[in-house]
Each structure stands twice: as C-alpha cells, then as structure tokens.
Amino acid sequence: DTAVSQTPKYLVTQMGNDKSIKCEQNLGHDTMYWYKQDSKKFLKIMFSYNNKELIINETVPNRFSPKSPDKAHLNLHINSLELGDSAVYFCASSLGGDEKLFFGSGTQLSVL
Amino acid sequence: AQRVTQPEKLLSVFKGAPVELKCNYSYSGSPELFWYVQYSRQRLQLLLRHISRESIKGFTADLNKGETSFHLKKPFAQEEDSAMYYCALRPQGAQKLVFGQGTRLTINP
Numbered sequence A: 001d002t003a004v005s006q007t008p009k010y011l012v013t014q015m016g017n018d019k020s021i022k023c024e025q026n027l028g029h030d031t032m033y034w035y036k037q038d039s040k041k042f043l044k045i046m047f048s049y050n051n052k053e054l055i056i057n058e059t060v061p062n063r064f065s066p067k068s069p070d071k072a073h074l075n076l077h078i079n080s081l082e083l084g085d086s087a088v089y090f091c092a093s094s095l096g097g098d099e100k101l102f103f104g105s106g107t108q109l110s111v112l
Numbered sequence B: 001a002q003r004v005t006q007p008e009k010l011l012s013v014f015k016g017a018p019v020e021l022k023c024n025y026s027y028s029g030s031p032e033l034f035w036y037v038q039y040s041r042q043r044l045q046l047l048l049r050h051i052s053r054e055s056i057k058g059f060t061a062d063l064n065k066g067e068t069s070f071h072l073k074k075p076f077a078q079e080e081d082s083a084m085y086y087c088a089l090r091p092q093g094a095q096k097l098v099f100g101q102g103t104r105l106t107i108n109p
Helices: none
Strands: A004-007 A010-013 A019-025 A031-037 A043-050 A053-057 A064-070 A073-078 A087-094 A107-111 B003-005 B010-014 B019-021 B024-026 B032-038 B045-049 B072-074 B083-090 B103-108
Touching: A004 A087, A010 A019, A019 A031, A019 A087, A019 A107, A031 A073, A043 A064, A043 A073, A053 A064, A073 A087, B003 B083, B010 B019, B019 B103
Parallel strands: A010 A107, B010 B103
Antiparallel strands: A004 A019, A019 A073, A031 A043, A031 A087, A043 A053, A064 A073, A087 A107, B003 B024, B019 B072, B032 B045, B032 B083, B083 B103
C-alpha cells in the first residue's frame, strides 16, 4: 500500500555511466516532482510534471531527462554520470498545486 | 529569488523543555510557509502549514511578515519529536516548494 515508491533505494555506479531511477504513485495525484538532496541536506527541486507535462525545470543539466509515461509515473534518467551527481534523489507527488507533498523514501546515488 | 534559511543545523534540548526551530525566508511576494518533518526511517511528511493556523503534535508556527520568519515552537519537547525538520516556502502561484537545509532536532531524556 506504499503511496509513493521509488526504485532503486541505493545506486552505486561509475562515472560516465547512464542510469535511471523510477517513481510511481498510487494516490491518484496529477503532479509529480523530483528533488535532489545534496551533502549539506539542501532539498532542491529539479523537475515538476503535471498531467505528464513538464511545468518546472530548475536549470538542471540536460544530462538529466525526466520521463512521465502517465500521471502515476515519473522516471529520471541520467546520462554520463558525474561525481557531483552523488546525492539522494526524492520523488514526490501532490494533487494539483496543493502544497502537501507526499514523498518517496529516496534513492541514494553514489558515483565513483 | 526565493530563499529559506534555517540557521541551526543541529538543535538539542532536554525532554520537557521548550523548543524553537528557526526559519527565515526571503521572498518579495506573499509567501505560503510550511514545516515538513522526517522521523527516523520514515518519509518526509508535512507537519503544518501557516494558512491552517493549526497545532500539530503540540507544534505551532506563526508567520511573521515583518521579520520574515516562520519559527516552529513547542512548549514541552518529547523524545518522539527527535527528527529532521525542514521549513519550506511556496512562491505565489508556483507549483514547487523551496526548502531550507533542515534542522536535526534531538530531544535528550
């Protein structure tokens, strides 16, 4: 009965690789987000999708490409991984522009 | 640009003592402010929002536009309050939240 689930929970990979993180929500929400939490614990928005349409792209490098096949899914694909991409990535969802976000448990990405 | 500042990365108080987690913001418009909390091994979740003017788990927060602050307060801390607390701002009309860097609160027995 998990509300927002993201996989994998941990991801360790080499520089230069391409990887994907998946996110699914079963809350019937129409808006989904990706947030990045850096080593200093800052949570910063990366992308926001509403009804499968991109509405926020916060100056994220184009190596990061979100894909929303439907309202319940928002996947994050990262090309040519760099050391600085190491962080915890959180998926979240909400209903419309409601500020109550429901978060996934996070994916800890380590780039070696 | 919008910014949320939580000046304390770590805060430690004794059980039963009052607790205040500070949050200051920078935003030229009319802000909506929130507190999110992450308990150990749990997900980040909404604790309270300023427009509701409610008390959740004994916590309250008042938006002070003059001081651009939204401090979180509880008169008597309990051990189960130990968690990571994030203050967040929603810019007017925007579908995103701008978070502070968080404060780790530890309640000592």
